Amino acid sequence: MALIIDGKKVSQDIKDELKDKVSVFKSQGIQITLAVIQVGNDPASGVYVGNKKKACEYIGIRSLAYELPEATTEAELLNLVKELNLRDDVNGILVQLPLPKHINEDLVIQTIAPDKDVDGFHPQSVGALSIGQKGFVSCTPSGVIQLLKRSGIKIEGKECVVIGRSNIVGKPMALLLLRENGTVTICHSKTANLKEVTRRADILIVAIGKPRFINQDYIKEGAVVIDVGIHRDENNKLCGDVDFNSVVDHVSAITPVPGGVGPMTIAMLMNNCVESIRK
Numbered sequence: 001m002a003l004i005i006d007g008k009k010v011s012q013d014i015k016d017e018l019k020d021k022v023s024v025f026k027s028q029g030i031q032i033t034l035a036v037i038q039v040g041n042d043p044a045s046g047v048y049v050g051n052k053k054k055a056c057e058y059i060g061i062r063s064l065a066y067e068l069p070e071a072t073t074e075a076e077l078l079n080l081v082k083e084l085n086l087r088d089d090v091n092g093i094l095v096q097l098p099l100p101k102h103i104n105e106d107l108v109i110q111t112i113a114p115d116k117d118v119d120g121f122h123p124q125s126v127g128a129l130s131i132g133q134k135g136f137v138s139c140t141p142s143g144v145i146q147l148l149k150r151s152g153i154k155i156e157g158k159e160c161v162v163i164g165r166s167n168i169v170g171k172p173m174a175l176l177l178l179r180e181n182g183t184v185t186i187c188h189s190k191t192a193n194l195k196e197v198t199r200r201a202d203i204l205i206v207a208i209g210k211p212r213f214i215n216q217d218y219i220k221e222g223a224v225v226i227d228v229g230i231h232r233d234e235n236n237k238l239c240g241d242v243d244f245n246s247v248v249d250h251v252s253a254i255t256p257v258p259g260g261v262g263p264m265t266i267a268m269l270m271n272n273c274v275e276s277i278r279k
Helices: 006-025 043-058 074-085 107-109 123-130 139-150 170-179 193-200 262-278
Strands: 035-041 060-067 090-097 159-163 182-188 205-206 222-225
Touching: 006 043, 006 139, 006 262, 035 043, 035 074, 043 139, 043 262, 060 074, 060 222, 074 090, 074 107, 090 262, 123 170, 139 193, 139 222, 159 170, 159 193, 170 182, 170 205, 170 222
Parallel strands: 035 060, 035 090, 159 182, 159 205, 205 222
Antiparallel strands: none
16 A cells, blocks of 8 residues: 655645744744745635745745736846845745746746745755755755655665656756765656656656546556646546546556645645754
């Protein structure tokens, strides 16, 4: 019987630990503040921002919300980011993605001060990760590492395969697995013989962006499978990149969708906010 890795429980444990840390900071007169900027009214972004506000409230982090209209210009957004960079009472800045098409996301990310880049997307944060220096780490990949560690799954010496090479998940995921002494392969849309590569994996991280694409044919028996994808199926039910029902009896451990990786992203964002005090 596969271990169903409970992301809700692990994320709650992390938030409870952070709540205790924040309480100590407050007793020392230190207030942690996260500024969240949302441009437009994308429904999914609205849900994410709402969940981040709830997490801040629970842990004791002050949350500043900037809900800007769709027509906000790039210059207006950049000016707001620069203003927040200079504020001593703001520890972290998060610009909710995606942004409207008329705004250059890369430019906005690069404008956030690296010491306030709690999303871990700034080139300086990515560079620090790649050369093994301290810095903010992208929240979803760092959440996956916590899921594995807190579930008693050893990474060191294991063959780890990441499907997906995005800047937000795939690339930082591979670097974090390397940091934990895993042997790492990255697969992508141009990978030849994908099934042959993925069937080598002791730990398979799936961030391919295709609903229920990965079935038993791609997975070695007894592997650990982490599903980063999230989609709505034809019945409007949430599902991941992995065909959960077809593989659950074939693997040793697996994350469900929902309730697996998703809750960890916000927990690790909160962790980055708390860590900002030490930078």
